[in-house]
Amino acid sequence: MKVDVSKLLRKKKKEIFESWLNNQLVDETLREDLISNEEMREQSNALLDTLLNSISNTNIAEPSSPEFESVNEILQGLSISRARQGFSPRETGAFIYSLKDAIIHVLQLEIPNDPVLLYELMLKISRLFDRFGVVTFETFIQGREEVILRQTSEITEISTPVIRVWDGILALPIIGTLDSSRTQVVMEALLQEIVETSSSIAILDISGVPAVDSLVAQHLIKTVAATRLMGAECIISGIRPEIAQTIVHLGIDLSKIMTKSSLASALKYSFSLLQLEVRKTQKEKTNIIHG
Amino acid sequence: MDRIPILRMGQFLLVTIQIDLYDRLAVNLESDLVQMVSKTGARGVLIDISALTIVDSFMGRILGNIGNMSKIMDAETVVVGMQPAVAITLIELGLELQGVSTALNVEKGMLYLQEKIGNQIEAADDEDGVE
Amino acid sequence: MKIEREQDVVPFRNRVKEFAVKIGMSLVNQTKLITAASELVRNMLKYANGGSVIIEIINQGRDNGIRLIFDDKGPGIKDIPLALKDGFSTGKSLGIGLPGARRLVSEFDIKSVEGKGTVVTIIKWKNG
Numbered sequence: 001m002k003v004d005v006s007k008l009l010r011k012k013k014k015e016i017f018e019s020w021l022n023n024q025l026v027d028e029t030l031r032e033d034l035i036s037n038e039e040m041r042e043q044s045n046a047l048l049d050t051l052l053n054s055i056s057n058t059n060i061a062e063p064s065s066p067e068f069e070s071v072n073e074i075l076q077g078l079s080i081s082r083a084r085q086g087f088s089p090r091e092t093g094a095f096i097y098s099l100k101d102a103i104i105h106v107l108q109l110e111i112p113n114d115p116v117l118l119y120e121l122m123l124k125i126s127r128l129f130d131r132f133g134v135v136t137f138e139t140f141i142q143g144r145e146e147v148i149l150r151q152t153s154e155i156t157e158i159s160t161p162v163i164r165v166w167d168g169i170l171a172l173p174i175i176g177t178l179d180s181s182r183t184q185v186v187m188e189a190l191l192q193e194i195v196e197t198s199s200s201i202a203i204l205d206i207s208g209v210p211a212v213d214s215l216v217a218q219h220l221i222k223t224v225a226a227t228r229l230m231g232a233e234c235i236i237s238g239i240r241p242e243i244a245q246t247i248v249h250l251g252i253d254l255s256k257i258m259t260k261s262s263l264a265s266a267l268k269y270s271f272s273l274l275q276l277e278v279r280k281t282q283k284e285k286t287n288i289i290h291g
Numbered sequence: 292m293d294r295i296p297i298l299r300m301g302q303f304l305l306v307t308i309q310i311d312l313y314d315r316l317a318v319n320l321e322s323d324l325v326q327m328v329s330k331t332g333a334r335g336v337l338i339d340i341s342a343l344t345i346v347d348s349f350m351g352r353i354l355g356n357i358g359n360m361s362k363i364m365d366a367e368t369v370v371v372g373m374q375p376a377v378a379i380t381l382i383e384l385g386l387e388l389q390g391v392s393t394a395l396n397v398e399k400g401m402l403y404l405q406e407k408i409g410n411q412i413e414a415a416d417d418e419d420g421v422e
Numbered sequence: 423m424k425i426e427r428e429q430d431v432v433p434f435r436n437r438v439k440e441f442a443v444k445i446g447m448s449l450v451n452q453t454k455l456i457t458a459a460s461e462l463v464r465n466m467l468k469y470a471n472g473g474s475v476i477i478e479i480i481n482q483g484r485d486n487g488i489r490l491i492f493d494d495k496g497p498g499i500k501d502i503p504l505a506l507k508d509g510f511s512t513g514k515s516l517g518i519g520l521p522g523a524r525r526l527v528s529e530f531d532i533k534s535v536e537g538k539g540t541v542v543t544i545i546k547w548k549n550g
Contacts, residue, residue, distance in 0.1 A: 184379070188450055191375030198395050222382050229378040231371060231393035231400070311435065314428045314464075344453065345435060347460040348519055376453035383454060384461075384522035385508060 005121060006055050012106045017048055020102035027094050034085050047074050048099070060124050063131035075132055076139040083143025092140050093133060100129040160186050162193040169270045170199045171263065173238075175208030183219035187226055200232050201270045205263045207238030217252040224257050233258070233273065237266035295320045297327050303335040303404055304328065304366075305397075309342045317353045325360050335404035336361050339397055341372030351386040358391035367407050369393065371400035425463055426472040434475065435460055438490065441477055445486040447548050455488060455546040458523035462492050462542055465519055470496020470539065480545065487528065487547040498536040506532075 009016065021044060050070050059065040075096065082092045104122055111118045155176075165171045172190050176182075190202055204223065209216065220236060227234035237260040239247075247254060260266040271278060295316065298305040304327055306320070324336060336357065340346070346354075358368040369392045381388070394400035425434060438459050442452040459475075466473045473494030480489050499505050508521045524530040529545040 184450065187379055188375060191378060194395065195375060198399070200395065200399065225387060226375075226378040226382045229381055229388060229393055230373050230375065231369075231395045311432050313432050344439075345456050345460060347457050347464070348522060349460075349464055374453075376450045379450050380453045380457045380526065383525050384457060385525070386522070 004057060005060055006052070006057055008110055009055065009103065009106070010052050012110065013048065013052055016099075016102050016106050017045065019105055020044060020048070020099050023098035023101055024095065027098060034087060043078060044095075044099075047071070047078070050074055051099075060121075060128060063128045068128075068131075071132065072135050075136050079136045079140040080143040080146075083140045084147060089137060089140055092136060096129065096132050096136050100125060160189045162189050164193075164197055164199070165203070165267065166270070166276075168197075168199045168274055169201045169203065169267070170194060170197065171203040171205060171267075173205040173208060173263075176210075178206075178209055178216045178219055180215075180219065183223065187223050190223065191226060191230055194227065194230055194232050201273060202227050202232055202234045203263065203266045203270065204234060204236045205238040205266070206236060206243070207240065207263070209238075209243075212243045212246055212252075214250050214252055217247065217250075217254065221254070221257065235260055235266045235269065237261070237263045294323065297323060299327075299331055299333070302333060302408065303337055303401070304331065304333045305337050305339070307339040307342075311343065311345060312350065314349060317350060321353050321357055321360075324357055325364070328361055328364050328366050334366050334408045336366055336368045337397065337400045337404060338368065338370050339372050339400075340370060340377075341374065341396075343377065344374065346373075346377050346381060348384060348386055351381060351384075351388060355388055355390045358388075362390065367392065367404055369400045369403055371395065371397055423475050423477065424472070425466060425475060428467055430472075431460065431463055431467070434463055438477060438488070441479060441488050442546075445479055445488065445548055447488070447546070451546060451548070454526040455490075455544075458526040458544060458546070459490055461519040461523040462490075462544070466492055466494045466496070470494035473539075482547075485547050485549065487545050489543065489545045492542040492544075493539070494541075495539040498538055498540055499532070499534040500536055502532055502534060 021041065024040065024044070054067045054071055056067070059067050078095070079092050082095075103125055107118060107121055107125070111121070160172065160174075160182075163171045163173070170190070170193055172186065174186060178186070186204075190204075193199070194202060204220065206212070206220070212220075224234040224236070235258045236254075239259055239261055258269070260269060268278075295306060295308060295312075298307075304324065306324065308320075312320070327333065328336065338354065338357070340354075343350075354370055358370075361368045368390075370388065371394045373393060392403065394403050423434060423437060425431070435456050438456050439452060442455055447455070463475065466475075473492060473496070475493070476489075476491040478489050478491075480487050506521050506524060520532075523544070526546075527544040528547045529543075531543040532540065533542075534540040
């Protein structure tokens, strides 16, 4: 007995669709919070339509056939948008694999008397869907990677706040690892702010930097040198004991750089550079008076 | 031939570079400035480079030369208004402009020169004293 | 673009800037690229009495960049690793032109045949 699979599937589209939707609805991974029923219906319908239009008796055995290009496109679109919406890979996978279950279910009902043919078809369908699954996961990961990239650049931007602590004094707390692209951002932000506020002292606080190796030290030295070229003084503060240890052990020369252990002492030093004086008023309120 | 104008302000000479210099112009500036320092007996030279978008090693060397030459002739040089991008590039290039002081803008540069020269005069006074 | 006299340097720098602005390079990267280009052009004028430069925009995946190829028919460079060392110069200069230019760009390639000339290729990526 010869069966035209593609025709059979097309004829049974309605059953497949209902069974697929049902599969998705009963699935415990269904995310009703992320996707509405209508939307899911629409997406499922579009995918099934395209799949049934591209499938033929010959290409069912060739998952890499170019005729499935449009199916792949839809899958890629879906999984990218799902990755961005925050679906887990399992949930995204369930979407495509539940369609496989639906198709196999229909085939079982339609071909009750020919186990050999059924087996053969199931194998082909399985292969086809494995392929679709791989495409889905690939794109899903890609989508996630894009999210990560975007977040990285956001972090770089927001993690370099330049604070104006006093008239003429800027502070820049650095948190996290200092690599060369980060240094560039830090340097640019700092120098720009120096020009805008015409501040003459900048304090780089590195208490939030987990480790200082020779490369990081190099970056710090560069930043200080650039600040000096602009005509401002740069103080590095927040040097923890373990960082002081590594710096000395590595033989890094920071002697040309003004370093202070805490932001407070750097600030105190800045005041003295600007000839400012901090003192208590008689009412026991701290106040700062220009010297 | 084009020349960069040099203004005289009391004890100081003021130069504002407003175009990207080609080499000849920069070399001329160097010799003109040194001449002016000797002619006027200026005690300070202020060079405003806020309009310069590029300072390469040649220009950096000219600035350094001016600083060192003026120093020999007892004048302080201060370079003001360097753009952040220029500063970052110079550091990356490996040039630190030794021999010249820097300040953020003309005002701070002036203040710096006045202080520096004021101090020298005071120091000279001290030497005259009993100490 | 031909570079024959030192007056050509400023127009050349402006050309490079136009290209860098076109692809939306950040100001700092623009400045780095132009400074590097300026160093190399100066070398070309000083040691080879000029030469030619090709400026082009290139793409690699999502990244755009600018490639400059400096081609001269000068005496060539005998010892390239030595020429790339900081503080080395056969002329009377600081000797930071070549190594400095290399630090300022993303990719740097130099080929030279003694007596025939030198070709320096630099690439600066928009975000690199």
